[in-house]
Amino acid sequence: MNRLTLNNTEARRLFLHRHGLSEPPQGNAKGPELLALIKRLGFVQLDSINTVARAHDLILFARRPRYRPKDLKRLYERDRALFEHWTHDASVIPMDYYRWWQLRRQRDAEKLRNQWRDWRREGFEARFQTVLDQIRDEGPLCSSDVGAGEKRGSGGWWDWHPSKTALEYLWRSGALCVVGRNGFRKRYDLTERVIDETLCQPLQSPDDMVATIDWCCSEALTRLGFATPTELAAFWDHISIAEAKAWCADEVAQGRLQPIHITCVNGALRECYARPGIGTDPALALDPTPRLRVLSPFDPALRDRKRAERLFGFDYRIEIFVPEPKRRYGYYVFPIMEGDRLVGRVDMKAFRDRDTLQVRALWPEPKVRWGKGRQSAFETELSRIVRLADVSQIAFDDGWLKSDQ
Numbered sequence: 001m002n003r004l005t006l007n008n009t010e011a012r013r014l015f016l017h018r019h020g021l022s023e024p025p026q027g028n029a030k031g032p033e034l035l036a037l038i039k040r041l042g043f044v045q046l047d048s049i050n051t052v053a054r055a056h057d058l059i060l061f062a063r064r065p066r067y068r069p070k071d072l073k074r075l076y077e078r079d080r081a082l083f084e085h086w087t088h089d090a091s092v093i094p095m096d097y098y099r100w101w102q103l104r105r106q107r108d109a110e111k112l113r114n115q116w117r118d119w120r121r122e123g124f125e126a127r128f129q130t131v132l133d134q135i136r137d138e139g140p141l142c143s144s145d146v147g148a149g150e151k152r153g154s155g156g157w158w159d160w161h162p163s164k165t166a167l168e169y170l171w172r173s174g175a176l177c178v179v180g181r182n183g184f185r186k187r188y189d190l191t192e193r194v195i196d197e198t199l200c201q202p203l204q205s206p207d208d209m210v211a212t213i214d215w216c217c218s219e220a221l222t223r224l225g226f227a228t229p230t231e232l233a234a235f236w237d238h239i240s241i242a243e244a245k246a247w248c249a250d251e252v253a254q255g256r257l258q259p260i261h262i263t264c265v266n267g268a269l270r271e272c273y274a275r276p277g278i279g280t281d282p283a284l285a286l287d288p289t290p291r292l293r294v295l296s297p298f299d300p301a302l303r304d305r306k307r308a309e310r311l312f313g314f315d316y317r318i319e320i321f322v323p324e325p326k327r328r329y330g331y332y333v334f335p336i337m338e339g340d341r342l343v344g345r346v347d348m349k350a351f352r353d354r355d356t357l358q359v360r361a362l363w364p365e366p367k368v369r370w371g372k373g374r375q376s377a378f379e380t381e382l383s384r385i386v387r388l389a390d391v392s393q394i395a396f397d398d399g400w401l402k403s404d405q
Contacts, residue, residue: 029067124165
């Protein structure tokens with residue numbers, strides 16, 4: 001039996017359609033419509049860096065330019081339609097999915113307790129009850145509100161005081177939940193006061209575990225279109241590769257999954273799994289919108305850097321932690337998408353005290369010509385982004401257009 005092979009164009013179209021990047025960026029971005037978009041993506045990663053806009057805001061704005069940060073805040077903090085927890089990083093996730101995070105919370109309860117002891121956060125376990133009692137009495141609190149009298153350092157990941165560590169542990173393991181942020185500081189409350197108890201039931205049987213693994217793999221595949229077991233396991237970051245491999249084998253045996261080949265940008269074939277009928281998916285024939293748009297470095301379509309390189313030939317590495325003299329591009333460089341191609345990357349920053357979005361440098365991808373038409377489309381995109389960045393002017397550094405050929 002011949003195995004279905006998707007060519008590179010088809011693979012890109014399918015993947016981008018699943019991530020909401022095929023259709024023109026338009027439509028309402030409030031309330032139910034915004035929640036539907038987040039459900040389509042699965043989650044939206046949170047990030048504190050705000051050179052132009054925070055990652056979660058740019059992710060949503062790239063698909064719905066009418067989006068504004070207050071709309072996400074309302075959906076999360078007032079409507080309680082979202083909760084915050086970890087996938088591969090801190091993210092906001094539809095509240096309907098809360099029950100499926102029970103496996104993650106239970107595994108974190110064991111793993112983090114052992115890890116954090118090894119990282120010499122002595123005393124954090126002794127603070128559990130004190131922290132819980134304080135929140136019960138005083139209401140939602142930030143880390144700065146707990147641990148009076150405890151030694152406090154720089155506040156970095158490695159320098160939490162015991163009560164801050166207790167807060168994080170109790171959140172990750174389920175006793176607390178995050179109900180919002182002051183600036184970018186999390187506010188914690190008792191889970192029992194925030195989350196419907198029907199969503200908080202512990203895993204009680206092997207069938208519960210099987211159901212969770214099935215949900216994780218099936219929902220990941222829906223959003224990826226095609227995937228390897230490693231990619232399925234990494235999507236929500238709940239389950240192991242071995243668990244994803246076993247799920248794939250069982251689904252193939254049941255006729256609910258088929259192995260296929262995906263053609264990478266360099267012509268190599270990669271074995272993946274997809275649902276039967278993927279070869280007639282309408283997205284395979286759908287030309288993505290030609291509109292040029294700037295993406296967040298943490299956009300769901302680019303989060304898996306190796307997948308982005310295989311499908312698009314786009315080699316992207318965030319250089320925040322790279323010493324400046326060793327950076328190839330810049331501190332926080334934004335990918336530029338046009339149609340089904342990644343055509344460049346731009347280093348830019350919003351200087352709100354100067355009311356200006358400053359474009360420092362732009363590197364077209366190899367074999368991409370940055371002519372007048374593309375420049376006009378780029379400037380049109382910048383004119384949209386300034387509204388999100390809360391500035392009104394655009395300026396370009398001398399020599400901003402670079403060559404990376």
